[in-house]
Amino acid sequence: MKSLYYLLLFILHLIINHTTAASQSIITTLPGYNDTLHFKLETGYIGVGENDEVQLFYYFIESESDPQKDPLVLWLTGGPGCSGFSGLVYEICLLAFDYATFDGSLPSLTINPYSWTKIANIIFIDSPVGTGFSYAATSQGYTSNDTESAKHNYAFLRKWLLNHPTFLKNRLYVVGDSYGGKITPMVALEIAKGLITPLASICWSMCSSISKEIVSSSFESSSESSSSAPSELPI
Numbered sequence: 001m002k003s004l005y006y007l008l009l010f011i012l013h014l015i016i017n018h019t020t021a022a023s024q025s026i027i028t029t030l031p032g033y034n035d036t037l038h039f040k041l042e043t044g045y046i047g048v049g050e051n052d053e054v055q056l057f058y059y060f061i062e063s064e065s066d067p068q069k070d071p072l073v074l075w076l077t078g079g080p081g082c083s084g085f086s087g088l089v090y091e092i093c094l095l096a097f098d099y100a101t102f103d104g105s106l107p108s109l110t111i112n113p114y115s116w117t118k119i120a121n122i123i124f125i126d127s128p129v130g131t132g133f134s135y136a137a138t139s140q141g142y143t144s145n146d147t148e149s150a151k152h153n154y155a156f157l158r159k160w161l162l163n164h165p166t167f168l169k170n171r172l173y174v175v176g177d178s179y180g181g182k183i184t185p186m187v188a189l190e191i192a193k194g195l196i197t198p199l200a201s202i203c204w205s206m207c208s209s210i211s212k213e214i215v216s217s218s219f220e221s222s223s224e225s226s227s228s229a230p231s232e233l234p235i
Contacts, residue, residue: 024163030095033109039064039094039117046163048155049129053141056156057133059088059124061117071171073122074157076187078178080149083132084124091177092116093124121167123160127153127183150186154194157187 024044028036040062045055063070075087089095094115098108116122126132128149129142136142144152161168174191176184 030109032107033095040067046156046159048152048159049136049141053137054129054152055135055137056129056152057084057126058156058160059084061088061093061122061124063119063121064094064115064117065119067121068166069170071120071173072167073116073120073173073175074153074187075122075124076127076153076174076176076180076183077124078176078180079131080128080146080179080183081131082178083126085126085132087122087124087177093122120173121170123157125153125156127156146183146186150183150190153183153187154190157191158194 023046024042027041027043030037040060042060043058044060045057048054048056075084075092077084077087087093089097089109092115094112094117095109096112098110101108126134128134128144129136129152130144172191174184174188176182
């Protein structure tokens with residue numbers, strides 16, 4: 001229970017910086033991380049659905065390489081009902097919990113050297129409504145299904161891009177793991193019908209070209225004497 005309490009404190013820290021006048025905030029410090037964040041972490045809400053009654057929460061991390069040219073990734077966690085926070089600290093992003101030093105108190109954070117943000121800008125979204133910090137203003141707003149969720153995600157992406165117009169020209173990847181593999185093609189179809197931005201690829205699982213490029217880079221830089229990375233990696 002104590003460790004769960006500290007985990008909730010950590011997540012809530014990402015929300016506290018928000019004010020009623022703003023829908024997004026830049027997070028510069030996190031509990032458990034002993035330095036100022038060296039990467040751009042943005043959190044926020046975007047309203048979708050009738051009268052924006054559904055408020056979808058997101059985490060956004062810019063690419064560490066070239067944010068203006070690197071792909072934009074929309075990450076859809078599985079479940080359904082698993083928070084985008086899972087992808088942020090357990091799967092593909094920069095942050096990870098330091099299990100080696102965990103003593104039951106406030107968890108420490110460490111950097112994941114294999115993060116996809118080495119070469120991509122990533123949006124992690126709490127979807128469908130009711131997941132993580134996403135909520136509805138009415139009880140009816142919590143009624144959802146896969147089709148409705150896909151439409152909400154598409155509406156979210158449209159509004160997010162309008163709020164971040166510098167990313168309109170970036171290649172777009174829609175990525176889903178586990179149950180997210182069902183929602184991914186549905187969102188991609190909505191994007192294709194809307195023609196809001198070129199759809200470069202649909203990634204059906206975490207075994208994507210993005211992870212291969214990161215792993216390939218780590219192979220190439222591991223030692224001066226090492227040969228180039230294998231063309232096919234065992235993932």
